[in-house]
Amino acid sequence: MSAVLRPQVNRDTQFFWEGTRAGELRVQTCNACGALRFPPGPSCPECLALDRGHRVVSGRGTVFSYVVHRYPPVPGKELPILIALVDLEEGPRMLGELVGVADDEVEIGMAVQVDFHRVDDDLTLPIWRRA
Structure with a gap:
């Protein structure tokens, strides 16, 4: 684990x-x-x-909102963590970590695409990257 x-x-x-x-x-x-x-x-x-x-x-969407999590520490994560609320092309909103983007580069409406982070054999997390 x-x-x-x-x-x-x-x-x-x-x-x-x-x-x-x-x-x-x-x-x-x-x-x-x-x-x-x-x-x-x-x-x-x-x-x-x-x-x-x-x-x-599709896994395509746009950033509806985001937050930069700086404290408290989160097990298994290095701070700061960028957390985005993404409007999927198909309609629903989904929350997840936004990676590969500096916190001062994120913009509301920025196009993103889902990717997957394999933690171990039992857990793969969806993450978001700039499209």
Whole structure:
């Protein structure tokens, strides 16, 4: 086990983490009304249906907002950490680490693309890079 904080994996999120291990960004869908949603959950917030699936999305998006995390320390991470809230092309917003960009270079609306950081055999994290 690595020192990185590990996400909670359950029946609502398992498809997402299986996707990251396969190099895919998966977003939950409602099989009843077609709504995309992130984070995943047991029922659709649009129509309340419990019939859920997922689809692979492009991984392209734009920075909606961001923060530079300077303190407190985070296990397995070197500070500062750039954390971005990304508007995916397909609609949902997703939070993640933005890498390969200096904190003074980030701009709202900046195009980004998902990438994947393999922590170990059990965990691959989605990260964002400038597109």
